[in-house]
Amino acid sequence: MSRFLSARFADLEAYVPGEQPQDMKYVKLNTNESPFPPAPAVLEAVNRIETGRLNLYPDPEGRVLREKLAAHYGVKPENVFLANGSDELLNFFFMAFCDRERPVAYPAVSYGFYPVYACLYQLPRTEVPLREGFRLEPEDYCGIGKNIVIANPNAPTGRIISTDDIERIVRSNPDHVVMIDEAYIDFGGESCLPLVGKYENLLVCQTFSKFRSLAGGRLGFAIGAPALIEDLDKIRYSINSYNINRLTMAAAVATIENHEYYVNNSRKIQANRACTVAELDRLGFETLPSKANFIFTRSPQVDGGTLYRELKARGVLVRHWDRPEIAGWCRVTIGSREQMDVFLEKVREILREVG
Ligand code: PMP
Numbered sequence: 521m522s523r524f525l526s527a528r529f530a531d532l533e534a535y536v537p538g539e540q541p542q543d544m545k546y547v548k549l550n551t552n553e554s555p556f557p558p559a560p561a562v563l564e565a566v567n568r569i570e571t572g573r574l575n576l577y578p579d580p581e582g583r584v585l586r587e588k589l590a591a592h593y594g595v596k597p598e599n600v601f602l603a604n605g606s607d608e609l610l611n612f613f614f615m616a617f618c619d620r621e622r623p624v625a626y627p628a629v630s631y632g633f634y635p636v637y638a639c640l641y642q643l644p645r646t647e648v649p650l651r652e653g654f655r656l657e658p659e660d661y662c663g664i665g666k667n668i669v670i671a672n673p674n675a676p677t678g679r680i681i682s683t684d685d686i687e688r689i690v691r692s693n694p695d696h697v698v699m700i701d702e703a704y705i706d707f708g709g710e711s712c713l714p715l716v717g718k719y720e721n722l723l724v725c726q727t728f729s730k731f732r733s734l735a736g737g738r739l740g741f742a743i744g745a746p747a748l749i750e751d752l753d754k755i756r757y758s759i760n761s762y763n764i765n766r767l768t769m770a771a772a773v774a775t776i777e778n779h780e781y782y783v784n785n786s787r788k789i790q791a792n793r794a795c796t797v798a799e800l801d802r803l804g805f806e807t808l809p810s811k812a813n814f815i816f817t818r819s820p821q822v823d824g825g826t827l828y829r830e831l832k833a834r835g836v837l838v839r840h841w842d843r844p845e846i847a848g849w850c851r852v853t854i855g856s857r858e859q860m861d862v863f864l865e866k867v868r869e870i871l872r873e874v875g
Contacts (some may be wrong), residue, residue: 528642535636538839547862549857550837552675552704552814554733554789555855558771559781563736565774570766573680578769580761585769588776589741593713601753604738604763606703606727607633609752610669613723614744617697618667625666625834627656629845631675631701650677654808654816658685662692671701673709676839676851678810680799687714690722697748699723704812706731706782706855708790713743720858721747730813732775732782737768754769789813792852803871818849822874827867830874 538551571663573640585725586597589736602611614637618624623644626634638645646666651657661668668689673680690698702724705711713724723744729735742752775782793815797807797808802816807817818824828840839851852863 523826529640532639533636535633540838541837543677544831546835546837547859548837549814549853549855549859550839551735552730552812552853553735554730554785554813555859556733556785556788558733558775559758559778561778562771565770570770573766576763576766577797578764578766580757581724582769585764585772588773589743592776592779593743595713595743596717596746601744601756602764603740603742603756604760605729605738606701606725608738608763609725609740609742610634610637610699611641611698612752612755613642613669613699613725614638614643616751621759622696623666624669625661626669627631627671627674629654629674629677629843630669631671631703632696634669641713653789654679655844656681657784658689661689665696666693666694667696667698668693669699669701672712673701673704673707673810673812674807675704675812676814676841676846676849677686677808677812677816678812680709680811683710683712683715687715687719690715690719692783694721697723699725699742701725703727704730704814706786707793707812707813716743716745720747723748728775730771731786732772734771734775735755735766735787737771739764739768739772786813788857789854792857792860795856795857796852796860796864800867802866814851814853816846816849816851819871824848824850827870827875830870831863831866834869836866838861838863845864847860848863 582602589600590597612632624638624648625648628647629650648660658681685702698721698799700712702711715722723742725742728739800807805817805819807815824840824847827840831838
């Protein structure tokens with residue numbers, strides 16, 4: 521730290537992203553990317569149409585893409601907000617709606633960026649404990665009287681709550697904004713988007729990074745009441761009005777136009793998830809029920825840290841956290857059939873040698 525850093529950031533603990541080795545030598549199951557490349561039409565759209573226009577700024581309103589997304593989800597373009605990854609969207613949410621008078625609540629075990637933003641903006645925060653088996657109890661949020669962020673499915677657990685439960689939470693906190701982070705909703709979960717028209721305090725956040733194979737393009741979006749979108753835009757125009765670059769915008773439009781390709785990939789991932797869980801069951805692992813493109817699992821024989829290190833030594837990257845509540849567990853992204861076969865083969869080897 522230099523002596524120039526503002527004192528308000530002295531205690532800030534920054535988010536630590538999952539490892540991103542650039543040499544491709546690992547079977548990479550640590551950051552919940554899709555194992556499938558973008559649809560061929562996406563590659564074409566980026567190469568042919570847009571690269572030659574990189575001398576020009578992108579549309580700060582993202583009109584074409586917002587219209588595409590609006591039509592896809594049956595809402596209006598005024599309901600759609602675009603961000604440079606849903607991480608940026610979360611940043612805008614915390615900045616726009618939370619302060620000392622309007623603190624924030626989120627699950628105690630959830631996406632690691634929520635506490636970082638709360639810390640960045642020095643917000644009073646409530647970390648709501650999960651129940652037995654990392655289950656999120658909707659009652660714990662009903663009438664809590666704070667802004668709320670819930671990842672649904674939750675990360676790193678993969679567990680989901682129902683749209684009815686979300687509706688109860690939203691309805692019981694009419695004076696606060698509820699952000700439902702649906703980064704992993706397209707792997708068998710039910711989105712709460714149909715609630716958006718009914719509630720002025722609900723924001724639903726999604727990403728192109730998982731289901732839509734575009735993690736490298738950095739695109740997230742929110743759908744909510746026009747007034748909330750206007751607030752987010754006010755912040756965005758005060759920070760970076762060109763937050764979505766041309767190539768990503770073109771890629772995203774082609775992505776929406778090729779929806780079936782991604783639905784098909786998601787089906788494969790869900791099938792691979794079922795096979796992986798079944799085999800882990802057979803090997804004595806405990807795995808939480810997951811509606812995401814990852815699973816949260818632990819072995820009675822090998823603790824989470826050891827499993828992570830032994831897998832890494834064998835060329836397979838998964839995610840592990842040292843926090844005591846979850847230190848026994850690993851989060852494993854569901855990849856292609858071939859990747860999961862390698863993962864399971866290495867797990868069996870580790871159980872034989874270390875367990
Ligand atoms: N929300 C959750 C729950 C996540 O796990 C992630 C991915 N790490 C994000 C948001 C951010 O994703 P992105 O910025 O790539 O859209």
